[in-house]
Amino acid sequence: MNNVYIRSKDNLKNIMFKTILALIPLILAGFYKNGIKLYINDYVSFYAMLKPLIFDLLGFIIGIIVNIIYSSIIKKDLSIKESCFSSFHPLYGILIASIISINTRIWLFSLVTFIFLLISKFINKNNINIIALTSLSLIFITKFIYGFTFLNVYEQSNTLNLVALDYLIGRGSGGINTSHVLLLAFSLIILCNIRTFKKEIPIYSSATYSLCMIVYCTLTNQIGFILDNIFANGILFSFVFVATDSLSSSYTNKGKIIYSIIIGIATFGLFLVYPPLSAMGGILIASICHKTIDNLVLKNMAKK
Amino acid sequence: MTKYVKINKDMNKRINKQIKEYLSPDYIYLPYNNKDSLNVKGKEEIYKNSIVLANKNKFVYSPVSGTVMGLCDNIVDGKNQKTIVIENNFKENVSKSSGIKKDPYNISKNDLIKIVKSYGAFDENLNGKTLVINGIDNEPNEATFSYLIEEHTDQILEVVDALINILDIHKCFFAIKDSDSNNVITLLNQMGTYPNIELKLMKDYYPIGNKDILIKELVLNSKMDDGVVYLTVEDAFNIYNVLKRKTPITEKLVTIGGNLLTKSKVVKVKIGTRIADIVADEFKIKKDEYHIIINGLLSGYEIDSLNAIITPNIRSIFIEEVNTEKPVKCINCGLCHINCPVSADPRYGINMNKCIKCGLCNYICPSKIHLVGDKHE
Numbered sequence: 001m002n003n004v005y006i007r008s009k010d011n012l013k014n015i016m017f018k019t020i021l022a023l024i025p026l027i028l029a030g031f032y033k034n035g036i037k038l039y040i041n042d043y044v045s046f047y048a049m050l051k052p053l054i055f056d057l058l059g060f061i062i063g064i065i066v067n068i069i070y071s072s073i074i075k076k077d078l079s080i081k082e083s084c085f086s087s088f089h090p091l092y093g094i095l096i097a098s099i100i101s102i103n104t105r106i107w108l109f110s111l112v113t114f115i116f117l118l119i120s121k122f123i124n125k126n127n128i129n130i131i132a133l134t135s136l137s138l139i140f141i142t143k144f145i146y147g148f149t150f151l152n153v154y155e156q157s158n159t160l161n162l163v164a165l166d167y168l169i170g171r172g173s174g175g176i177n178t179s180h181v182l183l184l185a186f187s188l189i190i191l192c193n194i195r196t197f198k199k200e201i202p203i204y205s206s207a208t209y210s211l212c213m214i215v216y217c218t219l220t221n222q223i224g225f226i227l228d229n230i231f232a233n234g235i236l237f238s239f240v241f242v243a244t245d246s247l248s249s250s251y252t253n254k255g256k257i258i259y260s261i262i263i264g265i266a267t268f269g270l271f272l273v274y275p276p277l278s279a280m281g282g283i284l285i286a287s288i289c290h291k292t293i294d295n296l297v298l299k300n301m302a303k304k
Numbered sequence: 305m306t307k308y309v310k311i312n313k314d315m316n317k318r319i320n321k322q323i324k325e326y327l328s329p330d331y332i333y334l335p336y337n338n339k340d341s342l343n344v345k346g347k348e349e350i351y352k353n354s355i356v357l358a359n360k361n362k363f364v365y366s367p368v369s370g371t372v373m374g375l376c377d378n379i380v381d382g383k384n385q386k387t388i389v390i391e392n393n394f395k396e397n398v399s400k401s402s403g404i405k406k407d408p409y410n411i412s413k414n415d416l417i418k419i420v421k422s423y424g425a426f427d428e429n430l431n432g433k434t435l436v437i438n439g440i441d442n443e444p445n446e447a448t449f450s451y452l453i454e455e456h457t458d459q460i461l462e463v464v465d466a467l468i469n470i471l472d473i474h475k476c477f478f479a480i481k482d483s484d485s486n487n488v489i490t491l492l493n494q495m496g497t498y499p500n501i502e503l504k505l506m507k508d509y510y511p512i513g514n515k516d517i518l519i520k521e522l523v524l525n526s527k528m529d530d531g532v533v534y535l536t537v538e539d540a541f542n543i544y545n546v547l548k549r550k551t552p553i554t555e556k557l558v559t560i561g562g563n564l565l566t567k568s569k570v571v572k573v574k575i576g577t578r579i580a581d582i583v584a585d586e587f588k589i590k591k592d593e594y595h596i597i598i599n600g601l602l603s604g605y606e607i608d609s610l611n612a613i614i615t616p617n618i619r620s621i622f623i624e625e626v627n628t629e630k631p632v633k634c635i636n637c638g639l640c641h642i643n644c645p646v647s648a649d650p651r652y653g654i655n656m657n658k659c660i661k662c663g664l665c666n667y668i669c670p671s672k673i674h675l676v677g678d679k680h681e
Contacts (some may be wrong), residue, residue: 082630195668
């Protein structure tokens, strides 16, 4: 026995569902932008209209299946009901679905997501960001098989001159559920009420990335592209939902700041190479370093 | 420091508004060590407040008058120990006082230390220039100190004021929670009479009732070197009783509650009363299987049976159905480290030498991992 006789009400399951709750406005916005709007304008069939929701649902189910498989092999003491939400993988599934392009094939998404999530359960001991890794892999595979773009059929068929307000209300290009900046801000407010949410990460990474981008665009006389470079490609969404994955991010106060700055700088660097993979690549690089960052901060703290 | 955590304390809403007295137990059990010299013989009649055991300058007094029956085993502060059994005759015959001066507060510091130690009122450091009076219960589900202040405000303030003179204190802080509204009002009304005492209203976060944390919050680092005298309101009230009423400490307040009791109560009991007797007479346990937790649900310890006795170290008793959520893999959220009042990291053993065993890391962990603590350390 030990001296633990009272526990807080927070547990993995309710943290995950609160995060999904914060995602719902963005999921609905993504459904409108990549489904309803295309169907109304006769760009897609009724079935294709449901595609954004199918991705989200599939991601969620794949996460649950991975948890059940893992529990049946490793954690045999858990019942099927307990194992469904024994880790954040169902949430990871939805997040991967949110980040990828609407043009991704459903079978490809399902296969890659299932394989990566399952393997990560067994071998991801260094806790690198599996959402970023899976999304990056999907972007690469898609690019090599049939060419990659974040634009949906409507955006591909029309020339859009976007102003700041357009990005705020979700008209910019990006992943399925990542475009609506105003709703993202609303989601961030919800997320800040979750005790485990590392709110410093989106703040510092967005600030670092934006600063780099403002300086770069000013020096290269591309001031008109600043907003596009910041708001498009689901970069802010990734900073809010993906970079804050607790397993693969720093947890010490100073560590979170360093981790965020690395994300901001790496994202900017990769943006110059290939914009669609910038945020995911930046987060992946930072997540590889997150343990080292925390260790250094803790060693420093212990010395004091 | 502002990183304290609010704890779920539904139990407090169910505490009886008045202190319940349980002062006539059939038997009293006093812990006995081989090192103690026994002042009584078998089957001897003894008076209330007479010395039963002595060890150097420390004495154990009988809380009741009655007959010494012999020895038996009981749980004393979490460990099995022999106890002297006294059968209560309910006459409350009192032995003569050992004689203290008429003006109770006109004594030297050395005399004060000697008296409070011999009467079992206080046994720690009384040297320092800053006096901290803690009126905040150590754990959120305890209400002992709060009830004690409510019941004995005048006496506590009187003795604190006297201690400031006797101990030559330069600064005195009286800390209570800002949410303890009844006591805040009462103390604010009375503070005018005691200009030397500074009332400090502390935010209701855990573990503000902890000695080290409270001192750190109240006393400037530059003043720490001059020494800090720390007393709980219970210590202060005990000193008052010893000095003013000339009686040893044989009674105390204990919070008794838990999710398996219909009502929580603050009970005034004789030291040496068996917990089983109090629970049988005053409470009803809802289930046959329960856990008995002593001194708080966050930092307390569990005992195996109710055959434990009330000692001066016991503040609270909880009869609980313990949360049995299974631990899962750590999610690296860092809440244990970020919320730690001493900035320790229990996962990697950083700064664990500073750990005050408040149990906050265990409480807050969403993965339900047991990070710090063991059975009765």
